[in-house]
Amino acid sequence: MKKLFIAGGFSFLFIHSFSQTGTIKLNDLNMPSSPAFVLMDKSPASIEKPSSPRALGLSLINVWKNSGAIEFTPYWFKDRPAYTFEDNLKKQIPILQTFAISAATAKEDSNTLIAAGFRTQLVRIYSTDASAKILAQKKKIVELLSQENPDDIDQAAVNDAKSELNNLQSKVSFNAELAGAYMGQSGPSKALASTKAGCWLNLRYTPDKFPLDIVVLARYSWSTGNVSPAAKDSAFFDYGANLSYQDKNFDVAVEYVNRRDISAKQGYDRFALVANYQVMPGIVAVASLGKDFKKVDNVFAILGIKFGLSKEYAKLK
Amino acid sequence: MALKKRTETVELTVVKKQHVLLTITIGNAQIGGNVVRFNNAQEALGKGEIENLDLGLGSDLIGKTLKVTTNILDVNEQTNGIVVTYFFHNGDPAGTMFHDTVKADGDIFSFIVEFNFN
Numbered sequence: 001m002k003k004l005f006i007a008g009g010f011s012f013l014f015i016h017s018f019s020q021t022g023t024i025k026l027n028d029l030n031m032p033s034s035p036a037f038v039l040m041d042k043s044p045a046s047i048e049k050p051s052s053p054r055a056l057g058l059s060l061i062n063v064w065k066n067s068g069a070i071e072f073t074p075y076w077f078k079d080r081p082a083y084t085f086e087d088n089l090k091k092q093i094p095i096l097q098t099f100a101i102s103a104a105t106a107k108e109d110s111n112t113l114i115a116a117g118f119r120t121q122l123v124r125i126y127s128t129d130a131s132a133k134i135l136a137q138k139k140k141i142v143e144l145l146s147q148e149n150p151d152d153i154d155q156a157a158v159n160d161a162k163s164e165l166n167n168l169q170s171k172v173s174f175n176a177e178l179a180g181a182y183m184g185q186s187g188p189s190k191a192l193a194s195t196k197a198g199c200w201l202n203l204r205y206t207p208d209k210f211p212l213d214i215v216v217l218a219r220y221s222w223s224t225g226n227v228s229p230a231a232k233d234s235a236f237f238d239y240g241a242n243l244s245y246q247d248k249n250f251d252v253a254v255e256y257v258n259r260r261d262i263s264a265k266q267g268y269d270r271f272a273l274v275a276n277y278q279v280m281p282g283i284v285a286v287a288s289l290g291k292d293f294k295k296v297d298n299v300f301a302i303l304g305i306k307f308g309l310s311k312e313y314a315k316l317k
Numbered sequence: 318m319a320l321k322k323r324t325e326t327v328e329l330t331v332v333k334k335q336h337v338l339l340t341i342t343i344g345n346a347q348i349g350g351n352v353v354r355f356n357n358a359q360e361a362l363g364k365g366e367i368e369n370l371d372l373g374l375g376s377d378l379i380g381k382t383l384k385v386t387t388n389i390l391d392v393n394e395q396t397n398g399i400v401v402t403y404f405f406h407n408g409d410p411a412g413t414m415f416h417d418t419v420k421a422d423g424d425i426f427s428f429i430v431e432f433n434f435n
Contacts, residue, residue, distance in 0.1 A: 051396060051397055051398060051418065073395045073396070075395070076345070076393075076395045076396035076398060079344060079345060079398050079400040079416050080344050080345050080346070080400070081342065081344035081345075081400045081401075081402050081414055082342065082344060082402075083344055083345065083346055084342065084343060084344065084346065085343070085346050085347065085348050085392070087346065088346035088393070097346075097395065098395065100395070138348055141348050141350070141390060141392075142348060142349070142350040142365050142366055143350065143365065144350065145348070145349060145350030145388040145389070145390060145425070146350035146351060146352055146364045146365050146388070147350070147352065147386070147388060148352040148354065148361065148384075148386050149386075150320055150322055150386065150388055150425070150427035150429075151320075153320070153388060153425065155318050155320070155425070158318070158390060158425070159318055159423065162390065162392060162423055165392060166392075
């Protein structure tokens, strides 16, 4: 888990940018966490997560009447008494366990947008080393929880241990994920009709002893209904690599993405580097530079110093 | 992080001439820790993960109460369901299961269960 000092006070940024934006994102190769919301191009304020068929029914009625979003994993509607933490760790094809359905409705002018999607992990493999670290962390949590009086549990320590466990679990050695979504639209004078659909496939390989992710993301989306044929389909094939390194005072992340627009038969690439160096507590030197997908106005560079007033730390995943 | 508690009592019949063994299984891919102690004992008989813990001969257990505390942390982002199974080899009923839920990931659920041996 990377830690980055929060600049709570003043920042002096020296920006030399040919692009319109100084914001640098390092998540171009990530899968959408909730495909239905991505297709709708909305970020719901809250997402209902029903945990039983009955709660799902109520949530669906609520979302249908008032607009909103839900997300649920059918496999876990039923308790799995014999399915232990170890079983889950060893499960290399967790399609059912991770099959999550998302759905959302939203009003746009006089139209209603309805989207539904799914996401699942096809393959999830932890290396022997990664599994051993996760099991060691689990053992630590078991020890913290083994108190006869529940009030004696050190909840802060448990919380920290759980965060570390989440961090270790996120380092899957090989991961393949699939997602899809479908959107429809209805209005006062037209019945519900499909307008847009999309699917994503993501493959990620993370070597054990090197801070590098090798990622391939394939995306295909298409429009239906009254859309000009030229604007109907789009298919992208992205591949790239993330590299990140962190020590006590220094943090650097680099991402390279090559994007092939299959429909337009064109290729683009993107490169971004973000580095932070803590000169002393409260003072951080920052540097960001890169090149965006666009053919022109695509280079950005930011150098600066941040002066922090807070000693809190923000965590970047 | 919230802590939720539930207390239960279970009556168990044991096979007198056989050793009774206890195994505790935490389901739903959650993580739990246990403390097992006879009500009149100073020291815990078992702590942590419990698998085939020898409680003694059935005839020696009759009339005793075993107190088991199981604290389960919700580490499974897919569900807030909590489920624990207490399996007594040479006990009747052999398996006792409790289900419940926590409100959010990272919450803890505590089952405090007393098993009376008959």
